[in-house]
Amino acid sequence: MLSFMAMEYSEKVMEHFAHPHNVGVMEDADGVGEVGNAKCGDIMRMYLKISEDEIITDVKFQTFGCASAIATSSIATDMIKGKPLSEALTLTNQAVVEALDGLPAVKVHCSVLAEQAVKAAVADYYKRKGLPYDHPCDACGEGGCCGHDHDCQDHD
């Protein structure tokens, strides 16, 4: 049961967790990506609005998961909003971790999920356009969400 992890979260993580940016559903999205799995405890859904010249004009997200899952989704949307698609595709999980001033080791998988969610949404956009897409997730190649260590800790 939790008691120590909150202390390990940076102020930046807590800020994005307490006041996440770009939360919500986008009805007229041009690309939607969903990654993760509820059994493992986190799912992210990312919505993109993309202009003619392939600029991400708006982003929204929905996340089921822990504080770091919410914070990584929030900051990832900030990092790609207003950017060309090509740039969004270069977003890495390390960049997300750095932007949050670090994540506890057991939470790094959340940043992987954020990168995957962005890529899945872009892939969906390409698919809708009938264009080929070739940008697998750098961090792990696919949608596994359970990359964290299995060391159970009990506190009471």
Add this chain to the structure above:
Amino acid sequence: MFVYADNAATTAVSKAALDAMLPALQELYGNPSSLHQKGREANYALIAAREEIARCLNAESREIYFTGGGTEADNWAITEAARLGAEAGKKHIVSDTIEHHAVLHTLARLEKQGFEVTYLPVHDNGVVRLEELEAAIRPDTCLVTIMFSNNEIGTLQPIREIGAACRKKGVLFHTDAVQAVGHVPVDVEADNIDMLSLSGHKFHAPKGVGALYCKKSIKLKNFIEGGAQERGRRGGTEAMPGILAMAAALKESCAHLEENMAKVSAMRDRLIEGLSKIPYSRCNGDPGCRAPGIVSFCFEGIEGESLLLRLDLAGICASSGSACTSGSLDPSHVLLALGLPHEIAHGSLRLSLSEYNTMEEVDYILQQVPEVVRMLRQMSPVWSHMLENTEDPYLAMAK
């Protein structure tokens, strides 16, 4: 408002406990084993503390062994019972699936050493069935270990009946009563208990002190080699401040047991009633057989750690059995043992009260939790899926 609702994790130290321990940090500094006046003075205090603990459990003082907490008492009791069993050629143990890890991990070690353990299911209400327990006891069973009150969902097991069944079959019975002592009546005689673990910090004593009750007819071997402390069974100069505080805290808890139980149960019931109004929520554990202070809920469509930290931001200290809060892959083994799917177990919340809590605090919790759950559901894709696919008119209305 600040509300501490995590009393199953640990409790605040009481005034009585603090007053009892301060002398041991000041003038009562003698070593109880010393023959001079300072030693004797400390020894008298130690004898009185042991008597007090024994009195509260209806045991004899020579049946009380002070330990460094509940975990140590569990390790000691189970390891010893297993050793005694093996000496008699009996290497089978009966336990259940929702024990604390202090018990489960000790049993796992014994399994590696050739013992066989039967883990009884607890069904969807978190309670062991007596018939199943009786049926699980075999001629080679040396120990039954079943917890008194569960730390996550608060279910109480039928300890007295389990103890009677063990007596009838001549099998040792140990109970991890860490969440029970000081909270519900515990009487080792009437409850047919042979060995019992308790821990001070669950009833307003400091952390790091506990006790093992072991019936005098059981021939315990030394657990820690050293001096003659704890009748030679656990060497090492006694942790006097903690021991004196624990005795004072338990004395106080037992003196006010009835009124505290009434007060805390009333707050618990109000919490359960209020939280049950949240759609797609469930109260975990048996509705009737539960400890006065422990409330466990699952809220579908959200994850426990974010719920917890949101509540923390609102000034409420609680806990969760979600995987994220333990740094492990799986949600709590207790919630899974109830048959809850992972998805739902991830959304768990435990609120645990003590007599220090108030109805105003309960009302504040009841104002905050539904708000936080609603907020997290709004940003949850799992909840959106549920809304999209629902045939439930109530849910559909929430779209």
